[in-house]
Amino acid sequence: MTYDLVIIGTGAAGLSAAIYAERYKLNTLLIGEEFGGETATAGAIENWPGNKIIDGYELMAAMKEQALAAGAEIREGRVIRVKKKDACFDVFTEKESVHAKAVILAIGAQRRHLNLPNEKELTGKGVHYCVTCDGPVYAKKTVAMVGGGDSSVKGVNFLAEYAEKIYLITREKEPHAEPVNMERMKAHGEKVEILAETQVKEIVGEKKLESLVLSRSYRGEERLAVDGLFVEIGFDPDKTFADQLGLELDERGYLKADNMMRTNVPGVFPAGDAVNHFEGFKQDITAAALGAVAATSAYDYVRKNGSRCEFHASA
Amino acid sequence: MTYDLVIIGTGAAGLSAAIYAERYKLNTLLIGEEFGGETATAGAIENWPGNKIIDGYELMAAMKEQALAAGAEIREGRVIRVKKKDACFDVFTEKESVHAKAVILAIGAQRRHLNLPNEKELTGKGVHYCVTCDGPVYAKKTVAMVGGGDSSVKGVNFLAEYAEKIYLITREKEPHAEPVNMERMKAHGEKVEILAETQVKEIVGEKKLESLVLSRSYRGEERLAVDGLFVEIGFDPDKTFADQLGLELDERGYLKADNMMRTNVPGVFPAGDAVNHFEGFKQDITAAALGAVAATSAYDYVRKNGSRCEFHASA
Numbered sequence: 001m002t003y004d005l006v007i008i009g010t011g012a013a014g015l016s017a018a019i020y021a022e023r024y025k026l027n028t029l030l031i032g033e034e035f036g037g038e039t040a041t042a043g044a045i046e047n048w049p050g051n052k053i054i055d056g057y058e059l060m061a062a063m064k065e066q067a068l069a070a071g072a073e074i075r076e077g078r079v080i081r082v083k084k085k086d087a088c089f090d091v092f093t094e095k096e097s098v099h100a101k102a103v104i105l106a107i108g109a110q111r112r113h114l115n116l117p118n119e120k121e122l123t124g125k126g127v128h129y130c131v132t133c134d135g136p137v138y139a140k141k142t143v144a145m146v147g148g149g150d151s152s153v154k155g156v157n158f159l160a161e162y163a164e165k166i167y168l169i170t171r172e173k174e175p176h177a178e179p180v181n182m183e184r185m186k187a188h189g190e191k192v193e194i195l196a197e198t199q200v201k202e203i204v205g206e207k208k209l210e211s212l213v214l215s216r217s218y219r220g221e222e223r224l225a226v227d228g229l230f231v232e233i234g235f236d237p238d239k240t241f242a243d244q245l246g247l248e249l250d251e252r253g254y255l256k257a258d259n260m261m262r263t264n265v266p267g268v269f270p271a272g273d274a275v276n277h278f279e280g281f282k283q284d285i286t287a288a289a290l291g292a293v294a295a296t297s298a299y300d301y302v303r304k305n306g307s308r309c310e311f312h313a314s315a
Numbered sequence: 316m317t318y319d320l321v322i323i324g325t326g327a328a329g330l331s332a333a334i335y336a337e338r339y340k341l342n343t344l345l346i347g348e349e350f351g352g353e354t355a356t357a358g359a360i361e362n363w364p365g366n367k368i369i370d371g372y373e374l375m376a377a378m379k380e381q382a383l384a385a386g387a388e389i390r391e392g393r394v395i396r397v398k399k400k401d402a403c404f405d406v407f408t409e410k411e412s413v414h415a416k417a418v419i420l421a422i423g424a425q426r427r428h429l430n431l432p433n434e435k436e437l438t439g440k441g442v443h444y445c446v447t448c449d450g451p452v453y454a455k456k457t458v459a460m461v462g463g464g465d466s467s468v469k470g471v472n473f474l475a476e477y478a479e480k481i482y483l484i485t486r487e488k489e490p491h492a493e494p495v496n497m498e499r500m501k502a503h504g505e506k507v508e509i510l511a512e513t514q515v516k517e518i519v520g521e522k523k524l525e526s527l528v529l530s531r532s533y534r535g536e537e538r539l540a541v542d543g544l545f546v547e548i549g550f551d552p553d554k555t556f557a558d559q560l561g562l563e564l565d566e567r568g569y570l571k572a573d574n575m576m577r578t579n580v581p582g583v584f585p586a587g588d589a590v591n592h593f594e595g596f597k598q599d600i601t602a603a604a605l606g607a608v609a610a611t612s613a614y615d616y617v618r619k620n621g622s623r624c625e626f627h628a629s630a
Contacts, residue, residue: 016364016600023362023451025476047338048365049331049603050377052384062365069367136338161340180619259574260594279575281611285331288364289604296447296596304495 002099003029006091008079009106011037012284013272015063016291017104022070024299033078036060043124087308101309102267102298109235109273118203126209127229131155138163143228152232153177160188169195261294269294317414318344321406323394324421326352327599328587330378331606337385339614348393351375358439402623416624417582417613424550424588433518441524442544446470453478458543467547468492475503484510576609584609
């Protein structure tokens with residue numbers, strides 16, 4: 001069986017791409033490992049235009065239902081390999097392989113985690129990875145930011161507009177960020193406190209985050225009570241498919257694409273957080289938009305080149 | 316009163332920008348002439364991710380409610396002039412003027428209409444301006460396309476995947492489009508019929524489109540029964556503010572912006588259909604995403620430069 005399009009990734013970008021692909025009448029298979037991607041575990045979302053507040057999982061479930069109703073096929077699975085053969089692609093999961101005329105890589109970018117027990121359980125319940133998404137919730141509260149690079153300092157500055165107290169926890173002797181961001185952080189005075197050469201050893205909380213255990217005591221205490229914890233220690237874009245397909249990466253390691261999500265490999269289109277199209281601004285709304293764009297380019301590609309794949313494909 | 320941000324335009328881009336701007340705590344005024352922009356009159360929308368089907372007006376009303384709840388101020392009005400003075404902007408409507416530190420131009424692009432009686436009344440009820448949005452509804456139906464350029468021929472090819480019969484009505488002796496698109500159109504055979512040197516004189520229908528009256532009779536009849544009419548005779552981006560502010564335009568006459576919606580004039584950010592970011596692919600989801608991006612850049616700009624405007628502003 002040869003699909004017109006295989007979309008890898010079932011987050012906002014992949015689901016939006018599937019909705020559009022089906023409107024273009026592309027015979028589409030969506031394969032994903034973690035349904036809903038990052039959004040599904042983001043908790044309450046207040047910046048999805050059109051919904052004052054919606055649970056991330058619900059939003060993803062609604063997109064999935066819409067994609068299914070439009071005719072998309074959705075399978076759970078981990079894609080381990082994509083191989084280009086003439087004008088066709090072979091997409092391998094751990095259990096099977098399918099043919100495709102075009103491929104959309106909506107594989108996201110893994111935010112680096114602390115990899116501590118309790119971290120996953122409390123994600124969205126005090127533990128967060130996106131200040132612009134979740135910062136405003138902590139008005140007049142005490143929060144900690146783990147980081148040390150520019151993103152974390154910018155994150156602290158963002159949080160300072162809401163939170164009452166912010167601890168910036170860094171392994172280094174001091175944070176390193178653009179001067180303008182460092183200056184701004186200093187301007188917050190005592191509101192921001194830097195805990196240098198310190199790591200989070202433990203995340204404590206039952207139903208929600210209650211406190212952190214630090215590697216180095218602060219004011220004589222290893223335990224630091226906080227309402228929120230933000231982790232900004234970078235992203236790891238997945239390079240697996242880039243290596244397999246010979247895709248070019250940008251200077252930050254993201255898949256390189258033009259405005260229409262075309263790559264250097266005809267027939268391969270990334271979408272969502274797998275690309276860095278908006279300079280690190282990564283939201284559900286941008287992911288969904290880029291998914292729609294990638295589907296449009298895939299449609300254009302399949303209309304022009306799809307028959308070359310049918311000719312070659314034997315299965 | 317000096318606003319941090321004035322957003323001109325109350326369509327999907329402007330409303331989404333307002334939602335994001337308020338999350339950034341920018342003191343934001345949204346001024347628009349036609350609430351909901353093109354979307355509000357688009358009828359049922361099936362490609363807004365997360366809603367299997369939603370009325371365009373309802374979607375815009377939901378975004379408006381969300382922007383208001385977030386703290387945005389929304390006023391109805393026609394902005395006739397934007398003037399930059401040092402680091403501030405003066406925004407003039409027909410009745411008043413306000414100060415702003417930054418401006419988002421979510422002014423859309425006027426699709427050219429036929430300017431016939433009944434056209435506005437039947438928009439979304441048989442009369443459409445976007446094949447990708449509304450084409451699939453006409454499966455096995457008879458439709459007409461008014462145009463003659465590349466967009467209209469591509470539109471016909473798109474419609475041919477759904478409709479049973481398509482009339483391409485053009486004032487010219489023949490349509491002019493990219494060879495590949497012309498070839499594809501010819502490949503549809505009798506399904507597509509070209510009515511050359513013909514204009515639509517009248518749009519007939521009570522509650523929905525029923526037929527067209529042509530300037531030149533077809534098979535002895537001036538009246539042509541159709542289920543749908545698509546108009547693809549180009550866009551007219553509004554150059555008023557570009558002229559007033561000295562904004563650069565791209566080769567198609569749209570406001571020129573980088574990926575972050577920054578223009579050659581610091582503090583001015585376009586969004587939505589006013590830019591041509593995705594090569595003519597203009598959807599609610601892309602407009603909303605670009606609105607969010609423009610708000611993010613405006614926030615960044617105001618944080619760095621806003622105080623310079625406060626210093627100058629006397630009102």
